[in-house]
Amino acid sequence: MPEAPEYTPYSIYVLEPHADYATADNGHIPIGAIAERVYGKPYSSLSGCQRDDEHIGNDSVKLYELTSDDDYLEALEAFDDTELYLGWDSRTHESVRKTGMTELDYWLSIRIADESTPATVEANPPKTQDLENAVFEDRFFADRAFTPSLKLVLADLIRRGELPRGDFLFRHWW
Structure with a gap:
């Protein structure tokens, strides 16, 4: 009888864009809440995930191996x-x-209009338009216009000591 193969166990953390019940203790990490605390603005994790894989849908799961x-x-x-x-x-x-x-x-240079700062770009700018310091009327259009890769943001948050080193499973649903 052949010997059973040996496996190396490792942790996979689940990234949740909805932070209501996610805690690091249960293995679920509220990526939106952490990113907002660190960067000072909300992070659209689905758009970031789609930057890494353009075919990923709304009800999606993607493993980030870091x-x-x-x-x-x-x-x-x-x-x-x-x-x-x-x-x-x-x-x-x-x-x-x-x-x-x-x-x-x-991404941090892109802002949302308020009482003192009017919008400077249209809702759906061409992909090639330089949006540095652009001001959008609405957060939805700002997130759609440019959101950094989720893998790159994860690496930065690990470097800053905000997230544990490991593999991350992004799970998103509507």
Whole structure:
């Protein structure tokens, strides 16, 4: 009789965009609440997840593997990259890139209009439009226009000591 194979156990933390019942103690991490506390603005985790995998739907599950040094360092390197891809310009037939900013800096520069600051961009700007310091009328359109990759945000939060090192399962539903 052959010997049973040995398995290495490891933890997978479940990221929840809805923070009502999620706690680190039960293995569920309220990613929206942590990101808002750290960055000072709400984070659209589904849009970030879709940046990593454009075909992911509303009722979705995605595993972010950041246990190994290679996965973690690759995510950090991408996060710290100072060249931002804005999209393909069909008029010039060229890629549009912005240099000198990380995805996080770019995202944090985007704001929502209030009494003292009027909107400066339309609800659905072209993908190639530079949105640095843009002010949107509504958070929905701001999140849709640009939300950083969830994998990159996870790497940054791990680097800051806000999340445990490990693998994260993102689970989203409406």
